[in-house]
Every structure is written in C-alpha cells, then in structure tokens.
Amino acid sequence: MSVFMDLNLSFCADKSRLRSLIETAAHLGFSTVAVNYTFEPTAKKKQEIPAPMPITDLMDQLPVVQGRSRPIRVLNRLTVVMSDSSHFRPTAPEYRRFDLLAVQPTSEKLFHVACMTLDIDIICITVTEKLPFFFKRAPINGAVERGVMFEVSYAAAIRDATMRRYTIANATSLMETCKGKNVILSSAAEKPLELRGPYDITNLGLLFGLSDGDSKEAVSSTCRSAVLHAETRWTASGIIRTTKTCSVTPIQQEAPPEESDAPAAKKAKLEDE
Amino acid sequence: MTTDLDQNPRSLLVSERSSFRDLKNRISSQVEQLHLNYKVSLLLPEYSFDRSVPRTRIDEDNCVSLTPKGHLTLSLDKDSFEVLGVEGKPSRFNHRVKKRFVVSVDLTDSCMAPGGRGYLRLLAGLKSRLRLKMDFLLSHHPGGGASLQTLLSRHDWSEHRPEVSRHTLTHLSCPALLTSDLLSCDPHSFLEWLGAAHAHISCGNTSSSFLSSLVCPEPKTALSRALSVSVCGLLLPQDIHRLLQQIRVYLEESHLESWACLTVHGFVDSPVSWGANEHGVLRGGENFYSLLMFHDDVYYLHQATGAHDTCPP
Amino acid sequence: MVRVKSRYLLCEINVPDRSRLFLLDDRAVAAAVKAAVARMHGDYGAALCSIRFSVKYLNAHTGIVFLRFPKKCYRLLWSALPFITCIETRGQKIECFLNCLHVGGTIRTCQKFLVKYNTQQLHRMLPKCKSEEERSQVREAILKCCLTRGNKQEFGEESDSEDDEEQ
Amino acid sequence: MRREDETDETSVFRRVVLKNASPYHYMKICLVLDDESTKLSAVDLKLFILTGLKNLFGEVGAAISFDLLKYDEDTLSGLLRVPSRSLVKLWSSLTLLGFYQNQACAFRVLQVSPYLLSLTGNSRELKLD
Numbered sequence: 001m002s003v004f005m006d007l008n009l010s011f012c013a014d015k016s017r018l019r020s021l022i023e024t025a026a027h028l029g030f031s032t033v034a035v036n037y038t039f040e041p042t043a044k045k046k047q048e049i050p051a052p053m054p055i056t057d058l059m060d061q062l063p064v065v066q067g068r069s070r071p072i073r074v075l076n077r078l079t080v081v082m083s084d085s086s087h088f089r090p091t092a093p094e095y096r097r098f099d100l101l102a103v104q105p106t107s108e109k110l111f112h113v114a115c116m117t118l119d120i121d122i123i124c125i126t127v128t129e130k131l132p133f134f135f136k137r138a139p140i141n142g143a144v145e146r147g148v149m150f151e152v153s154y155a156a157a158i159r160d161a162t163m164r165r166y167t168i169a170n171a172t173s174l175m176e177t178c179k180g181k182n183v184i185l186s187s188a189a190e191k192p193l194e195l196r197g198p199y200d201i202t203n204l205g206l207l208f209g210l211s212d213g214d215s216k217e218a219v220s221s222t223c224r225s226a227v228l229h230a231e232t233r234w235t236a237s238g239i240i241r242t243t244k245t246c247s248v249t250p251i252q253q254e255a256p257p258e259e260s261d262a263p264a265a266k267k268a269k270l271e272d273e
Numbered sequence: 274m275t276t277d278l279d280q281n282p283r284s285l286l287v288s289e290r291s292s293f294r295d296l297k298n299r300i301s302s303q304v305e306q307l308h309l310n311y312k313v314s315l316l317l318p319e320y321s322f323d324r325s326v327p328r329t330r331i332d333e334d335n336c337v338s339l340t341p342k343g344h345l346t347l348s349l350d351k352d353s354f355e356v357l358g359v360e361g362k363p364s365r366f367n368h369r370v371k372k373r374f375v376v377s378v379d380l381t382d383s384c385m386a387p388g389g390r391g392y393l394r395l396l397a398g399l400k401s402r403l404r405l406k407m408d409f410l411l412s413h414h415p416g417g418g419a420s421l422q423t424l425l426s427r428h429d430w431s432e433h434r435p436e437v438s439r440h441t442l443t444h445l446s447c448p449a450l451l452t453s454d455l456l457s458c459d460p461h462s463f464l465e466w467l468g469a470a471h472a473h474i475s476c477g478n479t480s481s482s483f484l485s486s487l488v489c490p491e492p493k494t495a496l497s498r499a500l501s502v503s504v505c506g507l508l509l510p511q512d513i514h515r516l517l518q519q520i521r522v523y524l525e526e527s528h529l530e531s532w533a534c535l536t537v538h539g540f541v542d543s544p545v546s547w548g549a550n551e552h553g554v555l556r557g558g559e560n561f562y563s564l565l566m567f568h569d570d571v572y573y574l575h576q577a578t579g580a581h582d583t584c585p586p
Numbered sequence: 587m588v589r590v591k592s593r594y595l596l597c598e599i600n601v602p603d604r605s606r607l608f609l610l611d612d613r614a615v616a617a618a619v620k621a622a623v624a625r626m627h628g629d630y631g632a633a634l635c636s637i638r639f640s641v642k643y644l645n646a647h648t649g650i651v652f653l654r655f656p657k658k659c660y661r662l663l664w665s666a667l668p669f670i671t672c673i674e675t676r677g678q679k680i681e682c683f684l685n686c687l688h689v690g691g692t693i694r695t696c697q698k699f700l701v702k703y704n705t706q707q708l709h710r711m712l713p714k715c716k717s718e719e720e721r722s723q724v725r726e727a728i729l730k731c732c733l734t735r736g737n738k739q740e741f742g743e744e745s746d747s748e749d750d751e752e753q
Numbered sequence: 754m755r756r757e758d759e760t761d762e763t764s765v766f767r768r769v770v771l772k773n774a775s776p777y778h779y780m781k782i783c784l785v786l787d788d789e790s791t792k793l794s795a796v797d798l799k800l801f802i803l804t805g806l807k808n809l810f811g812e813v814g815a816a817i818s819f820d821l822l823k824y825d826e827d828t829l830s831g832l833l834r835v836p837s838r839s840l841v842k843l844w845s846s847l848t849l850l851g852f853y854q855n856q857a858c859a860f861r862v863l864q865v866s867p868y869l870l871s872l873t874g875n876s877r878e879l880k881l882d
Contacts, residue, residue, distance in 0.1 A: 002350055002372065003333045028861075031333065067877055068334075130636070158851035161629055161808060168633035176590075176658070193787060193857040199556060200848045200862050206278060207630065207845045209658075212555065212580075220333065221372050279838040282778065284867040286771040312874035460769070461776055468779075468869025472832065474822045484795055485820035487834060503873075538874030557864060559871035577868050584770065628811035665813075 003031035004198035005223035007077060007100060007122070008153055008186035011037045011053075017191070019059055024192035026063040026072040032227070033074055034100055036188070040081040049094035052076035075099040075227070079124060082110050090119055100230045102151065108133035115139035115148065121230045122149050122184070125174055127156045127167040135177040144182045149226045150174060153188030154196070154204060171208035180214035184222050282556070283580040286460055291572060312538040313513065314471050314503040315520070331542040332554040337407060338544045343380040348373065348544035348551075357398040366553040366581045375544065375551055410507045435506030445496045446476050446489040460575050462490040464563060467534060471501055513537060517564075524568045536563040546578070553581030591657035592638065595664060596688040596696045599649035599673075606680050607649050612641040614675035615651055619667065626666040634659045642693065648704075651684075652696060660689075775867035778840040779822075782847065783830035787857040795824040798831065801853060805846040819843055822869075830863075832872065840865070 009021050018035065025033045037050045055062070055074045062071035077100035080088055088103060095101055102122035105111040114123050116139055123143065126132070143150070152174065157167040175183065185205055189195045196204070198219045205215030336348040347361075354361060354374035361376035384391035411430075448466060466489055469476055476489040513535075520533050539546050541558035552560060557579050565573040578584075599615075601607055619639070624632040634656070642652040655663045667686060672679045687703060690696040708728045715721040784798065793801070799821050807815040817839045824831035835843045847860040864875055 154849075158849055164629045164809070164849060165633040165636065168630060169636045172634065173637050176656075191857060193785065193859045194851065196848050196859065197862060199865070200844070200860075202556075203841060203844045204848050206841050216332070216555070217372075221370070278841045280841075281773045281775070281837045282840060282867065283773055284775045285773075286775065287768065289766075289768045291766045314873065460771065461774065465777065465869050468871075468873060469822070471873045472823065472869065474832065474869075484799055484824075485822050485834070486818070487820055487822055505874075536870060536874070538871065541875060541877055557866045557871065557875075559866050559868055561868070561871060561874065563870065577871075579867065624811065626811045626813055628807060628809045628814055630809050630814075631811055 002220050002224040004029055004219050005032040005034075005227070006030045006186050006195070006219070007032075007034040007075070007184060007223050007226060008036045008079075008151065008188045009033050009195075010155075010188055010190045011035050011050075012190060015058055020192050021189060021195070022059070022072065022074060023063045024195050026065050028195060028197045029066045030198065031065050031068070031070075031072060032223070033072060034077040035074060036077045036079055036102075037098070038079045038081065041084075041087045049078070049092065051094070052078075052097055077102060077122075079104055079122075082106060082114070085110060085113060088118055088120075100226065101233075106132065108136075112136075112139045115143035115146075119233060120148060121226050121233065122151050124151045124153070125170055127153060127170055128163055130166060131170045131173060135173055137177055140178045144178065147182070147225065147229045149182045149184045149222060149229075150178060151184050151186055152208060153186050154201065155188045155190065155194040158194055158196075168207060175209035180210050182222065182225075183210065183214065183218050184226060185215075185218040186223075285578045285584055286464075287574075287576040287584065289574040289576075291574070311507070311540045312503060312505045313508055313516065314501065314536045314538075315516075315533065331544060331552070331558065335407075336542055336544045337409075339380075340545065344545075345378040345380055346544045347376040347378075349376060350374075353403055357403045359395055359398055364553065365551050366555070433506065435504045435508065437502070437504050440473070440501045442470060442473070442499045442501055443497065445470060445499050446493050447496050447499075448490045449492040449494040463565075464575055464577065466490055467536065467563060470499070471503070471536070508537075520566060521570075524566060527568065532565060532567050534563065534565045537561060547576075547584075555580035590638070591691070592654050593657050593660040594642065594690045594693055594696045595653040595655065595660070595667075595686055596690065596700060597651050597653060597667065598685045598687055599651060599682050600685055601649065601680060601682045604649070606678075608646050609675050609678060609680060610644060610646055610649075610673060611675060612644050614673050615644060616641045618670050618673040619653065619663075622670045623663055623666040626669055627662060631662065631666065635663055639663070650700065652693065657691075664689075775837055777834050777869075778837050778865060778867050779869045779872050780833040780835065780840075780844070780865050781830070781863040781872050782833060783828065783861045783863060784853075785859045785861055786829070786853060791853070791856070792826065793829060793853075794826065795821055795831075798824060798829075801850070802833075802843075802847065805850040806843065809846040809849055810842050814842055814846065817843060832869075834869075837867065 006025055009018075009025065012018055022033060022035075035052070037052060039047070039049055041047055062074065064070065065072050076098045078095060078098040079102040081104045082088055083106045089095075100122065101120045102124055103110075103114050103118060103120050104124035104126065105114045106126070111123070111133065114120065140150075152167070152171045154167065156163040158164075185201050185208075187195050187201075201219050202212075202216045205218055206212070208215075210218060331348060335350060335353050338346050340346075347357075348364065349357065349361070351372050351374065354376070357376065359376050359378075361374045363371040364373040364375050367373055378385060378391075378395065382391065383389065385395070386392060447470075448463065465487075466476065468474075469487065474487065476487055478485050478487055517535065520535065524531055524533060539552075539560040541554060541560075543552055543558075543560075546552035546560040552558065558581065559577065559579045562574060562576040565575075599607065599610070616639070619641075620632065620635050623635040627634075638654065638656045640654050642654050644651045664686065667684045670682070670684050672681045674680075688696055688699040690699065705728055708724055712721065712724050712728075715724060784793065802819070802821075803815060806817055810817075817835070819833055819835040819839070822832040822834050833843070844862065844865070847862060850858065850860055852858060864872055866872055
C-alpha cells in the first residue's frame with residue numbers, strides 16, 4: 001500500500017474555502033490531493049481552458065498530514081467534460097500545465113475513445129445521472145491495459161438521495177465489468193464537510209462492489225499508479241519536463257513495469273471467465 | 274460481490290488457560306513476543322489508590338522496527354525496496370500486485386557485524402540510495418547508557434516519560450464466578466466487559482434500553498470499587514515482567530477470591546507482532562493480550578489480533 | 587464473450603378477484619417491485635434494482651410473471667417481494683401478494699418449470715370438473731403440455747416469452 | 754469458526770482459537786457540524802444515525818440493533834457497538850450522512866475494532882510534545 005490520496009478536490013475561486021478543503025484533507029490523513037478544474041466546452045462560444053492557480057498563491061505553508069511529520073502534496077488536475085470528440089485537444093499546450101488529465105465522456109462512443117486512444121490518466125464515471133450507456137468489456141480492458149484509471153466520486157452521494165442511487169448503481173455496474181481493477185475513489189468535494197477519511201472511503205467501496213483489498217487500493221496504490229502514469233505521459237511524448245525533486249528518476253524507471261504487470265497473464269484469465 | 278456486505282470481518286482471538294505453577298507455562302515467552310508495547314492497563318478489584326518504533330503508518334509508508342534481540346525489520350513500499358537492493362520477501366498482505374516488501378535482517382549474524390559484507394551493503398543501501406528519514410521511539414534500557422548516548426548525540430532527540438493515568442471505578446458490575454476454576458463467560462464477552470471497564474462505559478442497562486443494551490455478562494456481582502491504571506509510551510517486555518511479578522506478590526498477600534487483569538496493547542503500526550511475525554493494518558492494526566490472574570496462580574491469557582496478522586503463539 | 591449472469595424469478599400474483607388481473611401491465615408490476623425494494627432496502631436496494639432489473643413476461647390471464655434480477659444481488663431483491671401488498675395500475679389499487687414458484691438461471695428453465703406446474707394444476711382441476719365436456723377439454727390441455735421446439739406455438743400464452751438466453 | 758487446539762483433562766492448560774467469531778465491532782466516532790453551537794443529546798444522535806440507516810438500507814437497515822455505549826455532548830463524540838455482520842452497513846450509512854436538520858455535517862470515524870479494549874489503547878493517538 002502506498003499513502004492515501006484524494007485526486008479530486010473541486011476547485012473554487014473562494015481561496016479560503018479551497019484552503020480549508022486542503023487543510024481538512026490533510027487532517028483526515030491524505031498525503032496527496034489534486035485540485036480539480038472542470039472544463040466543460042460548449043458548442044456556442046469558444047472557452048478558455050482554465051489555468052491552475054499556483055499553490056503558493058493559496059497558502060504560504062502547506063498543512064502537515066495528520067499523524068505524520070511531512071506536509072501534504074497538492075497536484076493540479078484538469079477534467080474535460082466531453083460531449084463531442086472535438087472537445088479533447090490532445091496537443092493543447094494548456095493541458096501541460098496540469099499534473100493530471102481526466103475526461104468525463106457522456107456517450108458510449110466517447111467512452112470507447114477515452115478508453116482506447118486518448119492520452120489521459122483518469123476517466124470519470126458519471127454519478128449525477130443514470131448511466132447513459134452500458135459498460136462493455138472491450139473498452140474497459142483496453143483502458144486497464146493502458147493504465148488509465150476509472151474514477152468514482154462520492155460527494156454527490158452525500159449531497160442528495162437520488163444522486164446516491166445513481167452513484168451506487170453506476171459504480172456497481174462499473175465494478176461488475178472491470179472486476180475492481182484500475183478503480184480510484186475520490187471525493188469531488190466542494191466543502192470540507194463533504195470529505196471523508198480514507199478508511200471510511202475504503203468501507204464505502206464495499207458498497208460499490210469492490211473487495212476489501214481493491215477498495216483500500218482505490219484510495220492508495222491505484223491513485224499512486226495514476227500519478228505515475230501522468231508523470232510518464234509527458235516524458236513518453238518526448239518532452240522534457242523540469243521537476244523540483246531529485247527522486248523522480250528512479251520512480252520513472254520503475255513505473256513502466258508496474259503498468260505492464262497486467263497484460264498477458266491477466267488478459268488470459270479474463271478471457272477464460 | 275455486492276451481496277456479502279454482511280460478512281464478518283476477519284479477527285482472531287486466542288484464549289488460553291494455564292497456571293504459573295504449570296512447568297510448561299509459556300507466559301514469559303509470550304510476554305517476550307510482543308516487543309513493541311504501547312500501553313499497559315491494569316484492573317484491580319477492591320483496591321483504591323504499568324526499544325524502537327518509528328512514527329509512520331504501516332499501511333501507507335515505510336516502517337522500521339528493531340527488537341532487542343537484534344532483529345531489524347523494514348516494511349517498505351515497492352520503490353524503496355528496489356532502491357535499497359537488499360534481499361526481502363513480498364508482504365503477506367499484498368493484494369493484487371506486490372506493492373509492499375519486508376526485509377528482515379538479523380543484526381547478530383556474523384556478516385552483519387560492523388565492517389562485515391552484509392553490514393556494508395545494507396549501510397550503503399540505506400545511506401546513499403534510500404535515505405529514509407524517520408522519527409524513532411527508543412526505549413532506554415538500564416545498562417546500555419553509553420552506546421545510546423553516542424547514538425543520540427548525532428540526532429535531534431527529546432525525552433518522553435510514559436504517561437500514567439489512574440482511575441478509581443466505583444459500583445462496578447463484574448461477571449461473577451470470576452474464579453480460576455471457571456471463567457463464567459466466553460472470551461469475547463469477558464473482553465467486552467473489560468473494555469467497558471477501562472473506557473468507563475456503564476454496563477447498567479437493560480436489554481431493552483434505547484441507547485445501549487450493553488450489559489454485564491450474567492451471572493454478575495457488584496464491586497464497590499476497583500482501580501484502573503494505565504501507562505502509555507514505549508514499554509519493554511522487561512517492564513511487563515517486573516510488573517507481573519509485583520502483581521503476583523500482591524495477589525498472594527491479599528485475601529482469597531482476588532484477581533487482577535493486565536492488558537498490554539502493541540503498536541498499531543509495528544511491522545512485527547507476536548515474535549517476528551509480520552503485522553499489518555487493514556482497518557485497524559489491533560494486537561494486544563490480556564492476562565487475567567488469580568491468587569492460586571491460575572491465569573487466563575487472551576491474545577487478540579485484527580485482520581492483517583498471524584495467529585498468536 | 588462473457589455472459590452477464592441473471593436470475594429469473596417465476597412468480598404468481600395472487601389476487602382475491604381474478605378478473606382484475608387484466609388491469610395489470612409490465613410497468614405497474616415493475617413499479618411495485620421497485621417501490622418495495624426501495625422501502626425494504628433503501629437507496630442501496632433501489633440502486634441495485636435499477637441495474638438490469640426488468641419484468642420479462644406477464645400473463646394477465648394466469649397472473650404469472652417473470653422477473654429478471656442480476657445474479658449477484660437477487661437474494662437481496664427477492665427478500666423484498668413478500669412485502670408487496672398491492673399494485674397500482676390505471677389509477678386503481680389491486681390488492682395482491684406475490685408467490686415465488688421457481689428461481690432459474692435462464693428463462694428456459696423457468697419455462698420448463700411453468701409447463702410442469704401448469705400440468706399439475708390441470709390434473710388438480712380434473713376431479714372438480716362438472717361436465718364431461720369440461721373434463722375432455724382439460725385432458726386435451728394436459729396432453730398438449732410438453733416443451734418441445736416443434737409445437738412451441740401450440741401452448742400459446744405460456745411460451746410467448748422470448749427465449750433470450752444470450753443475455 | 755471455532756477450533757479446540759489441545760484439551761488435556763488433567764492439566765489446567767487449555768487453548769481455544771476463535772476465528773472471525775467476534776460478535777460485535779466497536780467504533781469511535783465524532784460528529785462535525787457546520788454550526789458548532791448545535792447541541793445534540795444522546796437520543797438525538799441515535800435517532801439521527803437510525804435515519805441514515807433507514808435512508809441507505811431501508812427497513813432492513815433500520816432494524817440493525819446498534820448501541821451508543823458512550824457519548825459526550827460537548828465534543829459530539831461517542832462509542833458505538835454494532836453486530837459484526839452489520840458493520841459495513843452502519844459504517845457506510847455514517848459516511849453518507851451529509852445533513853443534520855438542513856445543516857451540513859460529517860461523521861468522523863476515528864477507530865474501528867472487533868475489541869472494545871483496543872479502543873482504549875490506540876498507538877496512533879500517541880502525542881509527543
């Protein structure tokens with residue numbers, strides 16, 4: 001297991017609220033969080049992709065993780081809500097400002113494209129409405145092999161009873177198809193009181209149809225794999241990326257085998273079933 | 274997957290009855306086995322007046338422990354394990370992919386002597402490649418002063434005294450027939466009652482009360498008073514042994530039908546428990562034993578663990 | 587290709603007044619099941635009941651209904667069925683209770699069971715017949731009761747459910 | 754579930770291993786409310802938890818018999834006891850409770866254990882100052 005992460009804290013312009021979100025996450029024991037900027041392109045007018053707010057603008061000193069002596073790590077993440085294939089622009093330089101890249105496809109066709117081809121780290125599963133399509137095994141297996149993660153967020157389930165039903169139903173259908181592989185659980189919280197502790201989320205995962213082990217990995221190791229996937233994505237495309245830490249080199253060397261752990265053996269097993 | 278919400282989570286409880294007089298009793302070795310003790314609680318009826326662990330979390334970070342017998346255990350995540358380059362084996366509690374590895378080193382081995390081959394290799398790994406930084410809890414052992422001083426002089430350190438708290442419990446209901454011949458209730462209800470006593474939870478409910486239906490196991494008696502003492506900190510098995518001897522002396526001096534109950538909690542995030550067995554955390558990393566002693570030298574030992582642990586000896 | 591596993595519950599809707607069975611339709615039965623599950627098992631039950639649950643077949647003459655549930659949670663959903671006391675349809679409340687006769691992995695096994703069950707029912711009707719004409723009608727009906735692909739059309743209403751084993 | 758290791762009639766020694774047999778689980782919880790001045794009695798808290806169970810798991814959930822062993826009105830924290838097989842249900846319904854009388858709230862689950870005793874000795878609570 002690795003440290004606990006919450007890769008989806010909703011960005012809000014209110015700095016003090018965002019600050020208290022990060023502080024609460026640190027207090028609950030999350031060592032890494034990602035501030036999520038949602039970008040929803042519409043056909044009518046051209047919109048700017050948001051630029052991430054530097055963390056130094058937000059707080060001078062990062063809060064210390066509960067029970068530990070080190071400060072929390074804050075990443076930036078962009079989620080593109082895709083209702084058309086043109087909404088994702090793989091070459092957009094704006095994307096490179098973010099540590100993590102996610103899409104939320106709204107149709108079966110776009111879901112297939114996101115699983116099989118798009119250069120992204122996370123695919124968000126809709127939790128606020130009835131799933132507009134059924135999950136198929138082929139795209140999901142494709143995503144698992146490429147190391148792309150599926151994200152289920154739980155804050156909507158706390159806000160509203162109807163959303164709670166959609167969240168559980170959509171999450172359960174996902175788990176039936178992906179068998180608990182490559183699933184991350186995150187909050188998508190807008191307020192500190194919508195955040196829950198890592199062990200609570202692990203338990204909640206059982207409700208979504210995850211096993212004990214998969215559920216705990218969904219807030220720890222699987223999130224870490226998503227972060228590593230994001231780190232390798234930039235170097236894989238041949239672009240040199242400057243980083244602050246010196247420990248990045250060994251991590252990157254180690255990352256590819258971890259992702260390729262899945263293919264041969266597991267694929268064979270899946271086909272047997 | 275969706276239907277087994279009702280499953281009982283994994284737990285293990287070993288309940289033993291034996292006597293101090295029994296030559297084959299294993300109590301001293303059993304006390305030795307849990308090296309890293311966090312808290313000792315003692316419950317006395319009718320009486321009015323308890324080495325090294327890092328501060329990290331075993332299910333998330335790298336954890337290291339050193340036991341007095343010279344056994345160094347490192348529980349490392351995959352990255353750190355590969356960087357360290359010392360032989361180890363995958364953790365028993367890995368899930369799908371091997372993410373955690375345990376490196377176990379016997380420091381008393383000849384090649385681990387300062388300057389030895391193994392020693393240099395491990396030192397190189399730890400010093401130049403891995404560069405772990407941790408806070409350690411060390412326990413001071415009388416007689417080992419000099420070497421400890423030199424070690425401490427090279428690091429930031431502060432001294433912490435174990436924290437002692439004392440409570441007198443009055444009008445405590447207690448399972449009757451708490452005698453050496455027959456422990457009237459099953460181990461789980463006994464431990465529940467003991468926990469309630471230490472947590473100051475009232476057992477004075479009826480089974481129909483709305484808030485809580487916790488009741489003292491039947492048949493029960495009432496104790497006018499009892500003493501609950503607890504000590505928190507890093508405590509050594511030697512300390513526990515000494516305490517055990519004192520309690521036995523006290524029990525022999527006191528009147529019949531007397532008993533005492535000693536509970537020792539291990540560290541949740543210790544990489545080892547019950548000897549050198551691997552220990553982990555799923556929901557909680559509980560590992561403790563509870564020793565119920567009687568004046569005629571008979572004792573009941575309850576050893577309890579959570580989900581990620583081996584069966585106690 | 588991996589098959590998505592389901593369980594089919596063959597249930598009998600018991601009503602005091604059989605003529606009112608004709609008011610029932612698939613949607614009314616589905617709504618009644620969903621409401622009972624939501625009441626007994628809350629949001630969690632309702633969520634599970636929204637995945638792949640459907641009323642596969644309803645016979646308004648006999649009150650026989652086929653319900654499809656996902657295999658993983660069919661026990662949980664099944665446990666709510668006894669709590670259905672009435673079904674609302676076309677503005678009317680039909681008092682009833684559901685009696686589960688058979689649980690099968692495919693529609694076909696349920697269908698086989700239903701044919702056997704109906705044969706038994708006909709046998710029980712035989713001694714009660716008042717006229718010789720009635721008796722011969724029942725006998726003829728019993729002889730027709732067999733499940734073969736050839737004469738599938740002949741026993742009309744019991745077998746007009748689609749044989750969708752590919753599910 | 755239960756295994757008798759050794760039974761010797763003559764000696765006092767007896768050893769029993771109980772696996773997954775813990776009848777109850779215990780939870781240390783704390784309720785956080787948006788408006789910190791809100792007061793809740795023990796009965797209010799238990800009823801609130803019951804509504805959560807009923808919303809998420811319906812009548813079946815509302816029938817889970819859990820106990821509020823201890824409660825401190827000032828800190829809104831307490832100890833719960835729940836039959837082991839209902840732990841997941843109670844815990845998840847606490848997690849998904851988001852509103853107490855139209856104000857945002859959150860249950861913080863501080864510790865969960867099959868033994869009440871371990872709730873009194875959690876080394877993660879060790880503070881060194």
